[in-house]
Amino acid sequence: MATAVLALNAGSSSVKFALFHQDDAGQGGGTARRIASGELEGITTHPHFRAVDADGHVLVERTWPAPDPAAADSADGTDAHHGPVGSLIDWVTSHLGDVPLAGVGHRVVHGGPDFIQPVRITPDIVTRLEALTPFAPLHQPASLGPIRALATLRPDLAQVACFDTAFHHTMPAVATRLALPRAYGQRGVRRYGFHGLSYEYIASCLPDLAPRLAAGRTVVAHLGNGASLCALHGGRSVETTMGFSVLDGLVMGTRCGQIDPGVILYMLRAEGLDAAGIEDVLYRHSGLLGVSDASSDMRDLQERARGDAQAREALDLFAYRLVQQVGAMAAVLDGLDGLVFTAGIGEHDAAVRATACARLSWLGIRLDESANAAHAAVISTPDSAVEVRVIPTDEESMIRRHVADCLAGG
Ligand SMILES: Nc1ncnc2c1ncn2[C@@H]1O[C@H](COP(=O)(O)OP(=O)(O)O)[C@@H](O)[C@H]1O
Ligand SMILES: CC(=O)OP(=O)(O)O
Numbered sequence: 081m082a083t084a085v086l087a088l089n090a091g092s093s094s095v096k097f098a099l100f101h102q103d104d105a106g107q108g109g110g111t112a113r114r115i116a117s118g119e120l121e122g123i124t125t126h127p128h129f130r131a132v133d134a135d136g137h138v139l140v141e142r143t144w145p146a147p148d149p150a151a152a153d154s155a156d157g158t159d160a161h162h163g164p165v166g167s168l169i170d171w172v173t174s175h176l177g178d179v180p181l182a183g184v185g186h187r188v189v190h191g192g193p194d195f196i197q198p199v200r201i202t203p204d205i206v207t208r209l210e211a212l213t214p215f216a217p218l219h220q221p222a223s224l225g226p227i228r229a230l231a232t233l234r235p236d237l238a239q240v241a242c243f244d245t246a247f248h249h250t251m252p253a254v255a256t257r258l259a260l261p262r263a264y265g266q267r268g269v270r271r272y273g274f275h276g277l278s279y280e281y282i283a284s285c286l287p288d289l290a291p292r293l294a295a296g297r298t299v300v301a302h303l304g305n306g307a308s309l310c311a312l313h314g315g316r317s318v319e320t321t322m323g324f325s326v327l328d329g330l331v332m333g334t335r336c337g338q339i340d341p342g343v344i345l346y347m348l349r350a351e352g353l354d355a356a357g358i359e360d361v362l363y364r365h366s367g368l369l370g371v372s373d374a375s376s377d378m379r380d381l382q383e384r385a386r387g388d389a390q391a392r393e394a395l396d397l398f399a400y401r402l403v404q405q406v407g408a409m410a411a412v413l414d415g416l417d418g419l420v421f422t423a424g425i426g427e428h429d430a431a432v433r434a435t436a437c438a439r440l441s442w443l444g445i446r447l448d449e450s451a452n453a454a455h456a457a458v459i460s461t462p463d464s465a466v467e468v469r470v471i472p473t474d475e476e477s478m479i480r481r482h483v484a485d486c487l488a489g490g
């Protein structure tokens with residue numbers, strides 16, 4: 081019997097979603113087709129809901145007035161009955177026709193040391209996920225809001241948490257350690273890695289698309305607003321650039337990436353910033369936005385870079401750190417067979433890919449300029465020692481598969 085699954089991918093101020101119809105779902109997920117997808121944006125400022133069908137035709141578009149900051153639950157959009165999340169569920173329910181909704185899957189950014197695979201959500205699981213909020217102070221509450229709203233609205237509905245950290249549980253112990261006193265590690269202060277649903281999706285595509293990369297040493301560059309790299313060996317994560325938090329590694333839209341912890345001590349001591357102030361600088365005002373002093377958006381910066389030296393400096397730093405850290409991943413892998421670009425920048429920005437590949441030619445990368453400009457699936461030349469690919473990521477499909485597996489008892 082056909083059933084539907086809703087996948088929710090909550091960010092700090094938006095919820096992306098996809099609605100699937102699936103047949104014969106069981107272990108392995110069966111076959112599925114995406115019937116609608118969209119986004120609920122500006123939840124805390126000016127909520128805007130838009131959904132399109134599989135061909136990109138707009139199915140619904142709606143806006144709400146700015147929420148009242150005094151009303152705690154409506155301010156984060158999770159007021160179950162009246163907020164935007166409630167309206168998203170109403171719309172999904174009305175759009176289902178006769179197909180029953182089998183379950184809802186959520187991207188949950190942090191699974192801590194214990195959640196190494198998707199899990200059916202119960203009140204006890206929600207309590208355990210809440211306890212991980214100090215590890216991901218901006219992302220974890222964003223995932224928990226829709227989970228709580230749905231539990232109130234539709235207590236009958238199966239909900240499954242799918243963790244961004246889980247895919248990295250195959251990293252060797254040495255890659256998870258921080259060189260801090262041992263007691264910190266025992267309290268969960270270690271490297272986890274994120275964007276795992278995206279990497280798991282890409283790894284699942286490789287056996288069909290590129291068997292040599294599936295079996296070999298591949299670096300995947302997930303370059304979106306948040307950005308990270310993952311080193312895959314035989315399709316399993318062995319290293320990644322994000323660590324304890326989503327701040328580490330590459331330069332991001334508004335996050336700093338790798339930083340000397342001495343800077344944080346300086347902010348505390350010399351500038352008198354408190355934890356909230358430092359969090360604001362590192363998560364919301366750094367990265368491309370901080371360096372350019374203009375924009376966190378790659379497209380916007382490419383436009384500005386012609387006449388704006390600060391925008392160029394932000395792009396240069398983004399590329400510099402990208403090249404530096406692909407090199408670090410290749411060192412961990414003892415060489416490189418494949419490089420895959422994905423997410424907003426990775427999939428669409430030929431200039432970023434060209435700059436990175438040119439500076440990585442020492443690894444044997446040869447870029448096919450016209451294939452790159454055309455955003456082709458393979459953008460390296462036939463004689464390139466490293467096969468370079470562009471693969472669109474699909475975290476929502478990965479969530480759908482996990483829901484099907486989980487509900488089938490996997
Ligand atoms: N055609 C494009 N050229 C360059 N950058 C793009 C293009 N399309 C999207 N981007 C960039 O992708 C980034 C957002 O990536 P995305 O994966 O959508 O982010 P999120 O982390 O929110 O899912 C932005 O910096 C945006 O400018
Ligand atoms: C983990 C992370 O950084 O997520 P996003 O890219 O959605 O911000």
Ligand SMILES: [Mg+2]
Nearest residue numbers: 304305306423
């Ligand atoms: Mg994303």
